[in-house]
Amino acid sequence: MTTETTDTAAAPTAGPASTPLPHDDLQPHAHAHERGGEQAGEHSYVHGYSPTEALRLGDQADTLAELLHAGTAYPAGSRVLEAGCGVGAQTVHLLASSPGAELTAADISADSLAQARARVAAQAPGAQVTWHHGDLHELPFPDDSFDHLFVCFVLEHLADPSAALTALRRVLRPGGTVTVIEGDHGSTFFHPDSAAARATVDHLVRLQADAGGDALLGRRLHPVLAAAGFRDIAVRPLTVSVDDSRPALVEGFTRRTFVAMVESVRADALAAGLSTAAAFDRGIADLRRTAEEGGTFHYTFFKAVAVNP
Amino acid sequence: MTTETTDTAAAPTAGPASTPLPHDDLQPHAHAHERGGEQAGEHSYVHGYSPTEALRLGDQADTLAELLHAGTAYPAGSRVLEAGCGVGAQTVHLLASSPGAELTAADISADSLAQARARVAAQAPGAQVTWHHGDLHELPFPDDSFDHLFVCFVLEHLADPSAALTALRRVLRPGGTVTVIEGDHGSTFFHPDSAAARATVDHLVRLQADAGGDALLGRRLHPVLAAAGFRDIAVRPLTVSVDDSRPALVEGFTRRTFVAMVESVRADALAAGLSTAAAFDRGIADLRRTAEEGGTFHYTFFKAVAVNP
Numbered sequence: 001m002t003t004e005t006t007d008t009a010a011a012p013t014a015g016p017a018s019t020p021l022p023h024d025d026l027q028p029h030a031h032a033h034e035r036g037g038e039q040a041g042e043h044s045y046v047h048g049y050s051p052t053e054a055l056r057l058g059d060q061a062d063t064l065a066e067l068l069h070a071g072t073a074y075p076a077g078s079r080v081l082e083a084g085c086g087v088g089a090q091t092v093h094l095l096a097s098s099p100g101a102e103l104t105a106a107d108i109s110a111d112s113l114a115q116a117r118a119r120v121a122a123q124a125p126g127a128q129v130t131w132h133h134g135d136l137h138e139l140p141f142p143d144d145s146f147d148h149l150f151v152c153f154v155l156e157h158l159a160d161p162s163a164a165l166t167a168l169r170r171v172l173r174p175g176g177t178v179t180v181i182e183g184d185h186g187s188t189f190f191h192p193d194s195a196a197a198r199a200t201v202d203h204l205v206r207l208q209a210d211a212g213g214d215a216l217l218g219r220r221l222h223p224v225l226a227a228a229g230f231r232d233i234a235v236r237p238l239t240v241s242v243d244d245s246r247p248a249l250v251e252g253f254t255r256r257t258f259v260a261m262v263e264s265v266r267a268d269a270l271a272a273g274l275s276t277a278a279a280f281d282r283g284i285a286d287l288r289r290t291a292e293e294g295g296t297f298h299y300t301f302f303k304a305v306a307v308n309p
Numbered sequence: 310m311t312t313e314t315t316d317t318a319a320a321p322t323a324g325p326a327s328t329p330l331p332h333d334d335l336q337p338h339a340h341a342h343e344r345g346g347e348q349a350g351e352h353s354y355v356h357g358y359s360p361t362e363a364l365r366l367g368d369q370a371d372t373l374a375e376l377l378h379a380g381t382a383y384p385a386g387s388r389v390l391e392a393g394c395g396v397g398a399q400t401v402h403l404l405a406s407s408p409g410a411e412l413t414a415a416d417i418s419a420d421s422l423a424q425a426r427a428r429v430a431a432q433a434p435g436a437q438v439t440w441h442h443g444d445l446h447e448l449p450f451p452d453d454s455f456d457h458l459f460v461c462f463v464l465e466h467l468a469d470p471s472a473a474l475t476a477l478r479r480v481l482r483p484g485g486t487v488t489v490i491e492g493d494h495g496s497t498f499f500h501p502d503s504a505a506a507r508a509t510v511d512h513l514v515r516l517q518a519d520a521g522g523d524a525l526l527g528r529r530l531h532p533v534l535a536a537a538g539f540r541d542i543a544v545r546p547l548t549v550s551v552d553d554s555r556p557a558l559v560e561g562f563t564r565r566t567f568v569a570m571v572e573s574v575r576a577d578a579l580a581a582g583l584s585t586a587a588a589f590d591r592g593i594a595d596l597r598r599t600a601e602e603g604g605t606f607h608y609t610f611f612k613a614v615a616v617n618p
Contacts, residue, residue: 186498191529220500222552223603233554239546239609243531294532298609300548
């Protein structure tokens with residue numbers, strides 16, 4: 001069950017995210033069923049699918065775009081697949097960095113895909129993107145359909161990232177590259193240090209694991225890519241270090257990205273019995289303290305580039 | 310109580326580290342006493358002063374030199390003070406990067422200073438260095454004696470790093486810069502993850518705190534420099550990320566630097582009751598596992614440059 005559409009500058013632009021779009025009737029649980037429930041889908045996406053979450057992802061991408069996308073530019077005419085485009089937070093940056101590339105953006109969530117289309121229509125109105133609604137484990141494209149794959153903040157939500165990469169490698173031509181970007185919540189540290197704050201981050205890691213994902217994936221991108229058959233694997237750490245000299249990151253990364261992300265699992269953490277309300281709120285307060293004067297906050301993303309032999 | 314000597318190409322070269330040198334009669338505890346015991350000195354240096362430790366520091370500096378020293382080059386004729394040169398692990402790299410700079414290297418340990426002289430004589434035989442034996446909190450130099458300060462892996466051993474930097478700032482001319490490099494053991498993470506391995510790292514942090522230092526100093530360089538009166542503070546994270554694609558770092562950093570450092574506090578950790586022998590050894594074994602095939606290891610240093618207003 002896959003659908004595909006192409007947006008161009010001449011096509012009707014998608015409306016705001018709240019506007020009904022053609023794929024809204026496709027429910028994610030159907031895909032989960034098709035996959036035999038083995039992979040995490042929309043139903044288990046740890047961060048949820050609220051408008052607030054979409055805003056958070058947009059903020060995150062814009063603040064971090066320079067860091068994450070530096071060095072990623074695909075030649076005009078090259079066939080690029082963004083697997084797991086979500087709400088299009090990275091898509092708009094891919095389009096900006098690689099004008100002329102033939103971009104296909106795929107996601108398992110019809111609602112996210114609709115938001116991605118709306119975002120691209122608003123932020124890159126002249127861009128041409130082929131939108132594909134489907135599961136990245138079962139892409140209908142022929143072998144060797146793409147020159148490059150781009151997979152950002154996707155594998156962390158899957159139970160078997162090497163299996164996903166193996167499936168994706170099928171549609172990548174020999175000699176083509178895959179670029180994978182992931183965070184690692186275990187890389188988080190801050191000043192002032194706080195056991196309560198560390199505990200809230202641990203809860204997020206635990207909830208993501210319970211949902212079948214791995215919030216500590218960044219650290220193992222090399223072995224995961226190797227297990228999927230990729231070669232010439234180069235993984236670079238991209239460490240975000242926030243202090244008083246970087247007010248835009250204090251606001252855009254520490255507060256609006258990281259603390260907001262941890263705070264978003266409050267109800268789930270309490271429901272799962274991982275924390276009391278008081279302990280969770282103390283942890284959040286201590287995390288917020290790291291964004292005040294004299295505080296610092298540090299987090300490492302990993303960006304891997306590897307070749308399909 | 311300070312002494313000063315100058316080595317030049319024409320001066321008698323210092324012998325190997327075991328050769329008695331003029332300052333060997335100066336005992337570090339005398340300096341500790343002079344400081345009122347407030348600051349950590351040789352007696353409380355958590356890593357100890359063994360030949361093995363000196364070798365470890367040399368390995369560490371050589372492996373990491375490119376990372377840590379990139380961008381640090383002082384003009385010919387500029388007056389540079391390396392405060393806390395230790396066994397000269399960084400000194401030789403400073404000399405290589407800044408030919409023609411007038412380097413003064415100071416340390417509180419006569420024995421370390423002797424080793425530093427020997428190292429420079431062996432590795433940079435034409436270099437001219439003014440060696441100063443004394444406490445960086447009580448340097449005898451007039452105000453504004455230096456154009457630049459370089460302080461690497463020193464402040465982590467001091468009880469009050471801002472006080473040390475304030476004392477150092479006195480001998481730095483207005484407009485001069487300080488460069489500070491520190492690690493942060495709390496930035497450590499690895500694959501496969503292991504609670505036992507994390508515990509051994511925590512023991513090292515605890516022992517260093519018990520000795521009056523702070524193995525988590527890297528994360529707070531910005532506020533520490535601000536409190537010492539520096540301005541235009543720019544702190545950069547330097548993350549070392551080790552996997553199968555980097556065999557030199559697997560050996561030189563993960564095994565010979567980090568695991569060796571943690572292993573070196575085994576006796577102290579057991580004596581302090583922080584761990585059992587079995588638990589400690591399991592932690593070390595798990596740390597070593599991260600240097601085997603498919604393992605990864607990650608650590609963040611911080612490099613700060615700031616201006617004396």
